[in-house]
Amino acid sequence: xxEFSNVGLRYGQGPEILRDLNFRIEPGSFHFLTGPSGSGxxxxxxxxxxxxxxxxxxxxxxxxxxxxxxxxQLLQMRRHIGIVFQEFRLLDHLTTxxxxxxxxxxxxEPESSYRANVTELLDxxxxxxxxxxxxxxxxxxxxxxxxxxxxxxxxxxxxxADEPTGNVDPELSLRLLRLFxxxxxxxxxIILATHELALLDSFPFPRMVLNNGQVEFHG
Amino acid sequence: MADLSLPRFAIFSGFxxxxxxxxxxxxxxxxxxxxxxxxxxMTFLSGVxxxxxxxxxxxxxAWSSDVGREVTIQIRPVEGEVMESNLRTxxxxxxxxxxxxxxxxxxxxxxxxxxxxxxxxxxxLSAIDIPRLVVVELADPAEADIAKLERDLQAVKGASLDTHxxxxxxxxxxxxxxxxxxxLVLALIVIATVLAIIFATRGTMASNREIVDVLHFIGxxxxxxAGEFQGRFLTIxxxxxxxxxxxxxxxxxxxxVTAGSVVPQEANQQLGILxxxxxLGLDGMFGILAVVPVIAAVTAITSRLTVxxxxxTTS
Numbered sequence: 001x002x003e004f005s006n007v008g009l010r011y012g013q014g015p016e017i018l019r020d021l022n023f024r025i026e027p028g029s030f031h032f033l034t035g036p037s038g039s040g041x042x043x044x045x046x047x048x049x050x051x052x053x054x055x056x057x058x059x060x061x062x063x064x065x066x067x068x069x070x071x072x073q074l075l076q077m078r079r080h081i082g083i084v085f086q087e088f089r090l091l092d093h094l095t096t097x098x099x100x101x102x103x104x105x106x107x108x109e110p111e112s113s114y115r116a117n118v119t120e121l122l123d124x125x126x127x128x129x130x131x132x133x134x135x136x137x138x139x140x141x142x143x144x145x146x147x148x149x150x151x152x153x154x155x156x157x158x159x160x161a162d163e164p165t166g167n168v169d170p171e172l173s174l175r176l177l178r179l180f181x182x183x184x185x186x187x188x189x190i191i192l193a194t195h196e197l198a199l200l201d202s203f204p205f206p207r208m209v210l211n212n213g214q215v216e217f218h219g
Numbered sequence: 220m221a222d223l224s225l226p227r228f229a230i231f232s233g234f235x236x237x238x239x240x241x242x243x244x245x246x247x248x249x250x251x252x253x254x255x256x257x258x259x260x261m262t263f264l265s266g267v268x269x270x271x272x273x274x275x276x277x278x279x280x281a282w283s284s285d286v287g288r289e290v291t292i293q294i295r296p297v298e299g300e301v302m303e304s305n306l307r308t309x310x311x312x313x314x315x316x317x318x319x320x321x322x323x324x325x326x327x328x329x330x331x332x333x334x335x336x337x338x339x340x341x342x343x344l345s346a347i348d349i350p351r352l353v354v355v356e357l358a359d360p361a362e363a364d365i366a367k368l369e370r371d372l373q374a375v376k377g378a379s380l381d382t383h384x385x386x387x388x389x390x391x392x393x394x395x396x397x398x399x400x401x402x403l404v405l406a407l408i409v410i411a412t413v414l415a416i417i418f419a420t421r422g423t424m425a426s427n428r429e430i431v432d433v434l435h436f437i438g439x440x441x442x443x444x445a446g447e448f449q450g451r452f453l454t455i456x457x458x459x460x461x462x463x464x465x466x467x468x469x470x471x472x473x474x475x476v477t478a479g480s481v482v483p484q485e486a487n488q489q490l491g492i493l494x495x496x497x498x499l500g501l502d503g504m505f506g507i508l509a510v511v512p513v514i515a516a517v518t519a520i521t522s523r524l525t526v527x528x529x530x531x532t533t534s
Contacts, residue, residue: 038268049436051435051436071441072440075438075440075441076438078435078436078437078438079437079438081438083436083437089429089432089433089436091243091429092240092434093241093245093431094240094243095241098240098241101240102243102433102434102437103438104438105240105243106434106437106438106439106443107438111239111240150437154437154438174463
C-alpha cells in the first residue's frame with residue numbers, strides 16, 4: 001500500500017532531514033511513528049499526505065509512483081487519505097456536523113445524502129449531542145474527536161494522525177487511542193505520530209522510530 | 220414541526236441551527252461591505268457614462284435626422300433679376316423634384332426676422348436687397364433627388380442649395396467623439412474594477428489561508444476552492460451592481476425631473492430641440508440594467524482567476 005524507496009527530503013538548500021527511508025506499510029496495519037522533537041515526524045507525514053514531494057527517492061502509494069502524478073491526480077489520491085492534526089484545524093464558522101461533513105461536500109455529495117451518516121459517526125465518537133456546536137464551545141477532546149470524525153467520514157484507506165493527543169489529558173488520550181484502534185479494526189491503515197511513551201506502551205502496535213533522519217521499525 | 224430541542228438563545232451559546240449547510244467561505248471573511256460599496260460606485264459611474272453616451276447618441280441621431288429632412292435654397296439678389304419671379308421658379312423646381320414633400324419661400328418679413336439677431340429690431344430693411352430663402356421639406360431624404368434639384372437650380376441666377384451636410388458632419392463627429400470618450404471611460408472603469416477586485420481577492424485569500432489549507436488537506440481540487448470563493452464574490456458583485464445600477468437610473472430620473480421643473484417650458488422645448496431630452500428610453504434603461512450582470516460577471520471571473528493563480532502558486 002505504502003512504499004518508500006531511498007527517499008530523502010530537504011527544505012531548500014538546508015541539510016537532509018529525512019534520508020534513505022526504505023520501508024513498506026501493509027494495508028490494514030497500525031503503526032506508531034515516534035522519535036524526538038524535530039526528528040522529522042511531521043515531514044514524513046506530509047510526504048505520506050502528498051503535500052510535500054521528496055527531494056530524492058520514490059514514494060509509491062496504492063501501487064502508483066507519486067512522482068508521476070500531476071496535481072489533480074495527487075488531489076484525487078489524497079481523498080483516500082485522512083489526516084488528523086494536533087491543533088485540530090476545524091473551521092471556526094462551521095458546526096461540528098458541517099466540519100465533519102466537509103470531505104463529503106468536497107466530493108459533491110448533497111447534504112440530504114450524508115446527514116444521517118455524519119450524525120451516526122458523531123454518535124459513535126461521542127459527539128451526538130454536539131452536532132450544532134461551533135468549535136469555539138467544544139472542549140479539546142471534543143474538537144479532537146470531531147477532527148478524527150472528519151478524517152474518517154469519507155472512509156479513507158489510510159489515516160494519518162500528527163500528535164492527535166498532544167492537546168488532551170492522559171485519560172482522554174487513551175480513549176482517543178482506543179478510537180483509532182477501533183477504526184483500524186474496520187480495516188483502515190493507521191500511522192499515528194506521537195512522542196508520548198505512556199501511549200506507546202499501552203498498545204501493542206509496531207513503532208516506526210525516526211532518529212537522525214532515518215527510520216527504524218520495532219515490534 | 221420546528222425543532223424545539225435547542226433553546227431559543229442557542230445562537231448566543233455557540234450553537235447554530237441551520238436549514239442548510241453554511242458556506243465554506245464565510246461571508247464576513249471577505250471584505251464584503253467595502254467591496255459592495257466600491258462595486259456600487261463603479262456600476263453607478265458605468266451606468267451614468269453609458270446613459271450619457273445613449274443620450275448624446277440619441278440626440279445626435281434625432282437632430283441629424285431633423286436637419287436631414289430639410290434643405291434650403293438661397294437666392295441672392297442679382298441685378299436685372301426679379302426676386303419674386305426667381306422665388307416662384309425655385310419653388311416650382313423644388314416641388315417637381317422627386318422625394319420632395321413641400322417647398323415654400325420665406326416671406327420678406329420672415330427673412331427680416333432671421334436677420335434680427337445680427338442687425339437688431341426696428342430697422343426698415345425694405346430698401347435693401349436681402350437674400351431670400353426657400354425651405355424645402357423632403358419626404359424621404361434617402362429617396363430625394365438632390366442632385367437633380369441642384370442641376371435644375373443652375374437655371375435660376377443667384378440660386379444655391381444648402382443641404383446642411385457640413386453641419387450634420389460636424390454634429391456626427393462631435394457625437395462620435397463623445398461616444399468614443401464615453402466608451403473609453405467605461406473601459407477604464409472596468410479596468411479599475413478588475414484591479415480593485417484582484418487586490419480584494421488577494422487579501423481575502425491571505426486571510427482565509429487556513430480554510431484553503433484544510434480544503435487542500437481533505438482533497439479539494441483548486442477548481443472546487445476557486446468555485447467557493449467565486450460564489451462569494453459573485454454575490455458581492457450582484458449586490459453592488461444592483462445598488463449602483465438603481466442609483467444610476469434614479470440619477471437620470473432626477474435629472475430629467477429637475478431639468479423639466481427648473482428650466483421654463485418654452486426654453487425647455489428649445490433645449491430639447493437643440494440637445495435632445497433627458498429621457499433614456501427603454502433601451503437606455505436596459506443598457507444600464509445590463510451593466511449589473513456584466514459587473515457581477517467581471518467580479519466573479521476576476522476573483523476566480525485570481526484565486527486559481529493564488530492556489531497554483533501556493534499548493
